[in-house]
Amino acid sequence: MDFLGILNSTAGFILAPVTIAYALAALGLAVHFGFAGLLNMGMAGFMALGAYGYAIGILSFGLPWYLAALVGLGAAVIFALILGIPTLRLRGDYLAIVTIASAEILRLLFLTKVFDEYTGSADGLFSYNGEFQESNPIPAGTYGFPPFEDTAAMWWVRIVGIIILAVATFAVWRLVNSPWGRVLKGIREDEDAIRSLGKNVFTYKMQALIIGGVLGAMGGLVLAMSSNVNQGQYVTSLTFFIWTALLLGGAATVFGPLVGSLIFWVLQAFLGLLFPALAEQGLLFGLSSIQAAQIKFIIVGVALVLIVVFRPQGIFGNKKELTFVR
Amino acid sequence: MSGNATPSSTPVKSTGLHIGDAAPGVAKKDPILVAHGIKRQFGGLTAVDVAHVEIPRNAITALIGPNGAGKTTFFNLLTGFDQPNEGDWSFDGKSLKGVPSFKVARMGLIRTFQLTKALGLLTVMDNMKLGNTGQRGEKLLSSLIPALWKKQDAEIEVKAMDLLTRFKLDAKHEDFAASLSGGQRKLLEMARALMTDPTLVMLDEPMAGVNPALTQSLLDHILDLKTQGMTVLFVEHDMHMVRHIADWVIVMAEGKVVAEGAPDEVMKNPAVIDAYLGSHQDVDLGAVTGRITLPETK
Ligand SMILES: Nc1ncnc2c1ncn2[C@@H]1O[C@H](COP(=O)(O)OP(=O)(O)OP(=O)(O)O)[C@@H](O)[C@H]1O
Ligand SMILES: [Mg+2]
Numbered sequence: 338m339d340f341l342g343i344l345n346s347t348a349g350f351i352l353a354p355v356t357i358a359y360a361l362a363a364l365g366l367a368v369h370f371g372f373a374g375l376l377n378m379g380m381a382g383f384m385a386l387g388a389y390g391y392a393i394g395i396l397s398f399g400l401p402w403y404l405a406a407l408v409g410l411g412a413a414v415i416f417a418l419i420l421g422i423p424t425l426r427l428r429g430d431y432l433a434i435v436t437i438a439s440a441e442i443l444r445l446l447f448l449t450k451v452f453d454e455y456t457g458s459a460d461g462l463f464s465y466n467g468e469f470q471e472s473n474p475i476p477a478g479t480y481g482f483p484p485f486e487d488t489a490a491m492w493w494v495r496i497v498g499i500i501i502l503a504v505a506t507f508a509v510w511r512l513v514n515s516p517w518g519r520v521l522k523g524i525r526e527d528e529d530a531i532r533s534l535g536k537n538v539f540t541y542k543m544q545a546l547i548i549g550g551v552l553g554a555m556g557g558l559v560l561a562m563s564s565n566v567n568q569g570q571y572v573t574s575l576t577f578f579i580w581t582a583l584l585l586g587g588a589a590t591v592f593g594p595l596v597g598s599l600i601f602w603v604l605q606a607f608l609g610l611l612f613p614a615l616a617e618q619g620l621l622f623g624l625s626s627i628q629a630a631q632i633k634f635i636i637v638g639v640a641l642v643l644i645v646v647f648r649p650q651g652i653f654g655n656k657k658e659l660t661f662v663r
Numbered sequence: 664m665s666g667n668a669t670p671s672s673t674p675v676k677s678t679g680l681h682i683g684d685a686a687p688g689v690a691k692k693d694p695i696l697v698a699h700g701i702k703r704q705f706g707g708l709t710a711v712d713v714a715h716v717e718i719p720r721n722a723i724t725a726l727i728g729p730n731g732a733g734k735t736t737f738f739n740l741l742t743g744f745d746q747p748n749e750g751d752w753s754f755d756g757k758s759l760k761g762v763p764s765f766k767v768a769r770m771g772l773i774r775t776f777q778l779t780k781a782l783g784l785l786t787v788m789d790n791m792k793l794g795n796t797g798q799r800g801e802k803l804l805s806s807l808i809p810a811l812w813k814k815q816d817a818e819i820e821v822k823a824m825d826l827l828t829r830f831k832l833d834a835k836h837e838d839f840a841a842s843l844s845g846g847q848r849k850l851l852e853m854a855r856a857l858m859t860d861p862t863l864v865m866l867d868e869p870m871a872g873v874n875p876a877l878t879q880s881l882l883d884h885i886l887d888l889k890t891q892g893m894t895v896l897f898v899e900h901d902m903h904m905v906r907h908i909a910d911w912v913i914v915m916a917e918g919k920v921v922a923e924g925a926p927d928e929v930m931k932n933p934a935v936i937d938a939y940l941g942s943h944q945d946v947d948l949g950a951v952t953g954r955i956t957l958p959e960t961k
């Protein structure tokens with residue numbers, strides 16, 4: 338068993354675009370759930386909009402990549418408005434039901450043949466990153482040292498992703514530590530109390546829904562920059578993986594989502610390589626290596642349950658600030 | 664909130680608030696809140712059916728009545744937290760019909776809740792600061808630039824600390840509100856309501872669960888609100904408190920206003936005694952149940 342090789346590949350995920358994408362989406366969920374108490378179960382939908390908006394903007398409308406990126410984020414704003422206007426006046430659980438269904442509807446719209454010209458239906462979209470890579474100031478070649486060795490193109494995605502993540506994290510940190518954030522946390526605790534103090538609860542919830550949604554779309558954008566776009570990536574289980582990353586780090590924290598995503602991906606990668614390797618050695622009760630690769634998902638599920646039960650505030654959270662049992 | 668509450672054992676009562684005889688629905692010389700024909704039904708039950716009522720400005724009015732009389736429901740209706748089946752009501756001459764609760768609050772009509780709504784996972788200080796209106800930092804874009812709101816926030820903190828001291832919660836300002844006791848939560852909610860600088864405060868059983876010594880000092884504080892020009896409407900089952908500070912008493916039973924008047928008069932009203940107070944209100948409970956015998960009852 339090539340244990341060193343496994344560790345090596347695992348470490349590569351520390352800076353992977355997918356980790357950055359998860360961190361952005363988890364940060365969005367932190368705004369939704371951790372600070373505003375909004376149960377968004379459709380983060381995958383927001384991410385899909387970021388990715389598809391970007392790719393369609395370039396391929397179908399010939400926009401420069403940065404404008405196409407804005408199309409994706411704008412689509413997330415509109416999606417948040419459509420979801421929020423009917424549901425934010427209702428009790429919290431309704432938003433969860435509506436978001437989970439809407440994200441699936443969106444995905445099926447991307448899948449259907451009807452819009453094939455724009456969405457590529459089942460094939461998805463690819464080769465739209467040319468212009469983005471032309472803006473890459475790094476000369477072609479491979480850079481870095483193992484395990485962080487990669488092409489100039491991938492480094493450019495990482496750099497752009499990390500800049501987006503850094504700016505987003507700073508902005509969220511500022512927001513939640515301001516009087517605006519105080520109102521948001523108040524709404525999480527008791528909407529009526531906040532109303533009785535003269536604050537327009539609906540507006541605050543809508544702002545939070547939009548901000549978190551745009552962060553999710555940024556995650557989708559980074560994913561789209563690093564590979565192709567396919568509706569199969571934006572399934573409901575993606576939403577639950579983001580939730581796992583969020584709860585791992587701490588829902589009512591700013592840096593928790595970042596660390597949570599990192600741990601999530603490193604663990605995923607490590608277990609995804611370790612179990613098949615063990616199976617090949619015949620150490621997993623005769624499971625084939627393909628079967629063994631699925632064990633990691635079981636572990637993710639068990640981990641999620643354990644976190645929620647034993648450390649609901651996450652790694653970074655304050656035990657008193659976010660617990661599921663009141 | 665400024666000035667020291669001068670402990671006044673005999674508060675100055677506002678009198679001559681009404682026009683004509685004190686009867687249910689009597690007109691007031693200077694009403695701040697007028698409700699007319701308010702009806703709220705829950706299924707077959709008519710919880711509130713108030714023909715007409717006026718709340719006098721710059722006075723302390725008590726709303727009393729048996730459990731289930733509809734006092735809390737009436738509060739909810741007046742403040743936009745519930746909508747009546749029919750009726751009109753206005754505050755300061757402006758109709759409140761169909762106005763959402765947060766706008767009612769912005770107009771200066773602030774209420775507290777019978778079942779306290781302390782924001783448990785926020786600190787006591789953050790709870791207080793939330794009460795302040797017109798904060799620049801509560802706007803999304805300016806919240807990103809601390810320079811725009813830091814100074815105002817510091818001023819708010821001073822004001823909040825001052826109120827917390829009055830309510831004996833200053834030592835707790837860094838604790839989460841969830842860690843407060845039941846009575847302390849009542850106090851916090853009342854203090855938070857006062858942070859908004861209201862014109863009319865509506866308190867739903869403010870003293871339930873507050874210890875006697877603190878009740879005394881808070882009564883003085885409520886009286887102080889009146890001297891500052893505020894109007895107070897409160898629901899309370901403690902008749903000593905009602906007698907002590909109320910200038911006017913409105914009695915509700917089964918959704919209707921059944922009596923109105925100055926405290927002493929109302930409490931002599933046979934209808935009120937029947938519906939609410941009971942005939943032994945001045946007698947020790949032990950004597951009522953026959954467990955102790957009084958040497959002499961007048
Ligand atoms: N949401 C509701 N649904 C159905 N019935 C309700 C509702 N709210 C109140 N009621 C009923 O309306 C009546 C008035 O209730 P309310 O809470 O206003 O009484 P209250 O005067 O505040 O009593 P207390 O002194 O016990 O607080 C009660 O009979 C109650 O059962
Ligand atoms: Mg009540």
